[in-house]
Amino acid sequence: MSSTKHDGGRSLPVRLGLIGLGFAGTVLHLPSLQRNPRAQIVAVSDVSESKLAEFSAAFPDLKVRKESEYKAILADSTIDAVVIASPTPSHAGIAIDALKSGKHVFCEKPISNTVGDAERMIVEADRHPDLILMIGQVLRFWPEYVQIKKQIEYGKIGEPVIARTYRANPMPLSEFYQRDELSGGVIVDLGLHDIDFLSWVMGPVKSVFAQGGNLSGRGDVIDYAQIHFNFESGAIAYLETNWALPENFPFSTAIEIVGTKGMIAADNNESRASFQLTVKGQKKIASSIAELNGYHYEQEAFLRAVQNKTPTPMKASAALYSLRLALAAKQSIKSNKLIEVSAKDTASARAN
């Protein structure tokens, strides 16, 4: 964990540019960034004029520069860091340009949809040891998941040996999700969360098997997968991830880790919320507090690292490893074969 020796309001807020005003940018990141005293959003950008117009309408009080070119943000020498929340295939190009412009980079997960692009990002980051490249693998900051990790570290359940995870959400409407070359499908976009978390908690993966496919008939993506991990330790895991759902299906996540001495489990639909707001005429019930969710904590980790010039708690190479596992699952679905994870990749994961 990074040191907080310069904490206490003595550091200046990090001047931020937010690149990409889609769901991740405006719904996941903006609300908690706005409330964070460590952050000052200076500029936003999106290639889409309509996204910029929607943004202005949705956040009329937010006085920030609006750009259609992310390069205009990179050219601003007063900006310290960028938050990249653009479509996955654009991550690498923007992140590399940003590092070259001397900006710290927080990049939404997945790091990329290809191993080659992800590797290029990491190579570029290695050229700038003074800059931070952090990938938003948010489960590593999600309170329930953080506690699961901690309880395992405290030895409360012994060695974690059998895991099950579940992550289901109706496929969002935008074209991005329906095209494999853009989102990478449900495994790379959604299942990646649990893939990353399990590799963090249970260690290197030896081999991957998966079955699934396109069940909804929408787009060319895999929208449902049953994934199996054989860990080097002998532990096994089942990960299910699903977009092939009716639009009124609730966002659902569950995890269960069985250890040699106990077990620990969480399920987001068994509400443990401290705050719940139902408004007449509004379908959605608000039960999430911006200062208590994983997006806030991952931003906090990033901003603190930038302010204190300390490393982030998670290396970008760990996100690359998770991407490799996700791509191995896709490969297994296509070939119906068990995919061995290469010893070299596993060694790099162990180094994380």
Add this chain to the structure above:
Amino acid sequence: VITFGLISFAHMHADSYAWVLRQIEESTGEACLVAASDDSRERLKSKCAQFKIENVFEDYRDLLSSDVDAVIISSENARHVDHIIAAIDAGKHIICEKPICTSSQSIAQIEDALKRSKSPVFFQTAFPMRYDATVAEAKRTLDAGTLGAIKAISSTNHGTFPGGWFADVSQSGGGAIMDHTVHVADLVRYLTGDEFGSVRAFKGKNLHPNLSVEDNAMLYARLKRSQIPVSIDCSWSRMEGWPIWGDVKLELICEHGVLKIDCFNPHLDLVSEGRFSWHGMSEDLNQKMILGFCRAVVSRTEPVASFLDGAAAASVALAAYRSLGENDTVVV
């Protein structure tokens, strides 16, 4: 009234069958437990005293020579086949604990015995989940057709390591796969009307490393006609301190919706003697099953889960072991 003999108390379900038979005798009077046999003289003596069973046989062949109408076979898995074939040859109707047998040769031998039998033998595989109201509602919902085609299924039948002979492969035929694949495999067959086509399995000895059998496993299957993916988690991954013995859950992803069933979810929170648990709210499925069997025998109709159903489900578990041996996907 159908008279029953109970062959062996080796499986822990035997006690509940004996208890249920006593209940039925006292309520509707459709069944009566009159005899029992067991290899263990001591166990036989104490159980027969406990359940007030009159006719006590040390040798199951003597029980089969007596005039009982039907037998419940709850011996160790690997011994089912001998008990089943002897019961068929003696013309007794059968309820057999699952899995009905532990090899494909045994399945073939039982088929032969059924074919050569002169009097019709009614055979019920002990799949009480078929009598569960939640399963029945799921079946009605799917059969109504509004959900459209089933596209994928994931299922679990978690449990707690039962100990004893279950850990001895020569008696159990295998570990968690042999013990816990068949209930959900049967429900998948029942709900879809399809058969299992292929299976790939992975296993571990993660919680009880010194066992000779696996204590956790995952099966990845494709159904025969629809080719839809089905996952089965049959792990003994529940333990002392968890509030319930295990679960039976299925999630069916359909064209027009999703159906989830969690048969043992209805519960009360109970603390008793310092221990927290879920007090189950489900019906007595063994009672429904035995009553259903009695009525099938009386009306001379096929029981709800037949020998063929038991054989098909056992074949999935057997295919899983072949998959592990070949380290590849195998045909069921």
